[in-house]
Amino acid sequence: MAKPITAIQKRQMTEEEKRAEALAKLKAAVGDSEEAVRELLTLIEQLHESGLLEAANALLKAREDVAKIVVGQLNQKPVTTMVNHAFALAGLAASLDPERTAKLLEHIASGAIEAYEETSVEPKKVGLFDLFKALNDPDINRAVHFFLSALKAIGQRLRNDS
Known part of the structure; x- marks a missing residue:
């Protein structure tokens, strides 16, 4: 009678076998998406011809220095003020219907x-009499009333802030 199996030994792949398996998977992936790989190679070639690939590589090599410069610029008062304004405007826009x-x-x-x-x-030149006459126009009167109401509401809010 045979002995029962008490331990299963996992087969360890050598480095060469791992590389061969990875290469086979890569070949299969390239074969499955041949058109995409061709487009990617065309893109890389165009980036190289235009000098952008070299610039991107230089930027990546100097990333720590670039990051210091960017952070330094972002910490300047005008930039932080602009960001604060952008957030305030975004909050205002979110509150509007x-x-x-x-x-x-x-x-x-x-x-x-x-x-x-x-x-x-x-x-044509508009005189004082033309202004008084224009107030009789219902459309102009409606617009003037709108702006006067807006000015009043703004003034009330300004008074409440002080």
Whole structure:
């Protein structure tokens, strides 16, 4: 009768066998995506011809020095101020109703374009009497009322901040 197996020995691959297996897997992968490999080689060739590949290699070799320069630039007051403004604007944009904001911006843009076209064709001097007369126009009155309301709301908020 045969002896029972008590231990299974795992076969250890030699370095040469590991390399041969890795090479076989690589060949299979290249064969499966031949077109992609060709495009990648074309891209690398174009990067080399334009000098960008050499620049990228130099950048990678000097990455510690480049990182120090970048961090130094990012720590300057104007950059941190700009980043803070960007975050504040992003917070403001997130708090606005997108539909109402889009509608308001659309009205402002189309009104500005229409006004530009009108004033470029028929430039005339506007006097004080013309301003009073314009207030009788319901559209102008509506816009003036809008801006006066906006100014009042801004003023109230400014008073609350101080």
